[in-house]
Amino acid sequence: xxxxxxxxxxxxxxxxxxxxxxxxxxxxxxxxxxxxxxxxxxxxxxxxxxxxxxxxxxxxxxxxxxxxxxxxxxxxxxxxxxxxxxxxxxxxxxxxxxxxxxxxxxxxxxxxxxxxxxxxxxxxxxxxxxxxxxxxxxxxxxxxxxxxxxxxxxxxxxxxxxxxxxxxxxxxxxxxxxxxxxxxxxxxxxxxxxxxxxxxxxxxxxxxxxxxxxxxxxxxxxxxxxxxxxxxxxxxxxxxxxxxxxxxxxxxxxxxxxxxxxxxxxxxxxxxxxxxxxxxxxxxxxxxxxxxxxxxx
Numbered sequence: 127x128x129x130x131x132x133x134x135x136x137x138x139x140x141x142x143x144x145x146x147x148x149x150x151x152x153x154x155x156x157x158x159x160x161x162x163x164x165x166x167x168x169x170x171x172x173x174x175x176x177x178x179x180x181x182x183x184x185x186x187x188x189x190x191x192x193x194x195x196x197x198x199x200x201x202x203x204x205x206x207x208x209x210x211x212x213x214x215x216x217x218x219x220x221x222x223x224x225x226x227x228x229x230x231x232x233x234x235x236x237x238x239x240x241x242x243x244x245x246x247x248x249x250x251x252x253x254x255x256x257x258x259x260x261x262x263x264x265x266x267x268x269x270x271x272x273x274x275x276x277x278x279x280x281x282x283x284x285x286x287x288x289x290x291x292x293x294x295x296x297x298x299x300x301x302x303x304x305x306x307x308x309x310x311x312x313x314x315x316x317x318x319x320x321x322x323x324x325x326x327x328x329x330x331x332x333x334x335x336x337x338x339x340x341x342x343x344x345x346x347x348x349x350x351x352x353x354x355x356x357x358x359x360x361x362x363x364x365x366x367x368x369x370x371x372x373x374x375x376x377x378x379x380x381x382x383x384x385x386x387x388x389x390x391x392x393x394x395x396x397x398x399x400x401x402x403x404x405x406x407x408x409x410x411x412x413x414x415x416x417x418x419x420x421x422x423x
Contacts, residue, residue: 137190137194140190141190142209143186145201149203155176161226165226242257245261298366299366300412302367304374304412306347306371307375307409310346310376310380311378314378315402321333328390332386339378343372345375349371350367
């Protein structure tokens with residue numbers, strides 16, 4: 127069961143501040159390692175923030191020892207109801223480099239606001255003074271975060287990193303996904319329509335279409351995943367590319383297979399033809415948006 131913040135003693139509040147500073151330093155370090163290969167400037171910013179947090183974490187125990195002795199009770203963010211929480215780096219990293227930089231800006235701000243709000247709810251003057259001192263320290267940390275960002279990640283570097291992120295997204299998601307969508311939309315046409323016109327049965331065409339789509343998806347997924355481990359080309363994790371390629375291959379085939387749920391063969395075929403046209407338009411739009419390919423090409 128979590129403990130309410132207002133039930134914490136001054137000793138526990140200071141211990142919580144120590145644990146929070148130590149955890150924040152590790153969050154910054156983990157984030158720096160996660161982005162270093164692709165965004166070295168932002169990694170330098172995060173490392174600088176981690177070093178600042180290490181310094182704060184070393185200074186707080188001295189203040190604690192002067193007041194309460196050597197033993198520091200174990201109390202963490204998750205032990206206190208309503209205290210600020212940090213999302214794991216792997217969850218933030220998936221949102222892009224901008225989310226990582228915003229995390230660095232808001233971490234100190236969130237902690238400062240919490241200390242200020244908590245101080246306003248407490249009656250004990252010494253505890254309120256302690257919380258306000260911690261809030262002021264966090265305000266200075268926030269200003270430092272802005273200064274470090276201006277130093278390590280100016281606007282020109284942010285623009286370069288944004289373009290690098292776009293290229294990575296194209297290589298790791300768009301290209302394998304587009305290859306799968308194109309293959310699924312084209313390679314399943316022959317067996318689907320051959321079965322449809324040979325049997326004049328929507329149900330038979332549906333079965334063949336599903337089988338062809340699943341088979342093509344599995345084949346393309348394995349082919350993409352095994353073609354390149356991404357270590358030399360920077361195309362990303364092979365299993366991710368394989369999943370994206372395989373899933374979109376199946377979706378490309380399912381698109382013009384689904385109309386054969388319609389019992390009437392002629393109606394189903396007419397709808398399937400329209401779906402094929404829409405699939406080709408979608409492929410052209412994706413190629414134009416991400417690959418700078420002329421739409422009609």
